Amino acid sequence: MEINIKNLNELRNFSKKFANCLKGNEIILLYGNLGAGKTTFTKYLVSSINPELEDDVNSPTFTVMNIYETEKFPVYHIDLYRIKDFDISDIIGTGVIVIEWSEYIKLENLDVPIIKIKILTEGEEERKLIIEFENAENIKKCLSE
Ligand SMILES: Nc1ncnc2c1ncn2[C@@H]1O[C@H](COP(=O)(O)OP(=O)(O)O)[C@@H](O)[C@H]1O
Ligand SMILES: [Mg+2]
Numbered sequence: 001m002e003i004n005i006k007n008l009n010e011l012r013n014f015s016k017k018f019a020n021c022l023k024g025n026e027i028i029l030l031y032g033n034l035g036a037g038k039t040t041f042t043k044y045l046v047s048s049i050n051p052e053l054e055d056d057v058n059s060p061t062f063t064v065m066n067i068y069e070t071e072k073f074p075v076y077h078i079d080l081y082r083i084k085d086f087d088i089s090d091i092i093g094t095g096v097i098v099i100e101w102s103e104y105i106k107l108e109n110l111d112v113p114i115i116k117i118k119i120l121t122e123g124e125e126e127r128k129l130i131i132e133f134e135n136a137e138n139i140k141k142c143l144s145e
Contacts, residue, residue, distance in 0.1 A: 001132075073096055
């Protein structure tokens with residue numbers, strides 16, 4: 001699936017729609033260069049559920065993982081830019097796991113839904129999202145509605 005985003009506001013709208021499709025056990029793998037918008041997407045995803053958490057969502061580059069307790073489910077926000085190896089086996093299925101720099105994670109034979117989102121920078125505010133789904137047909141369907 002490809003989504004063209006014209007500006008920050010459209011990303012905010014898409015993130016909200018996306019959040020509404022989640023059940024709470026998904027792994028979201030984010031790909032994209034520095035400044036593509038991985039952290040911004042995560043921020044909007046969390047704040048669409050709980051607006052007061054918006055300022056809490058920042059790149060966990062120095063902490064590896066931040067946890068945001070939204071009213072729907074915990075969101076585990078992981079950034080592998082510096083620490084390129086992180087064991088998520090204990091948290092899989094217990095919340096939504098969002099990973100920046102997913103190139104560095106190896107996941108094998110998981111039965112939880114996995115959504116891969118590649119963010120391409122097309123202009124100052126224009127982005128293209130290329131989204132792939134594994135065990136996540138219901139989310140694909142939800143996003144297409
Ligand atoms: N449509 C957009 N989507 C995402 N970020 C955007 C967009 N337009 C502008 N930006 C800006 O691009 C930057 C993205 O930074 P960030 O989310 O930290 O990227 P990353 O985590 O991928 O390194 C932010 O300053 C954000 O405001
Ligand atoms: Mg980031």
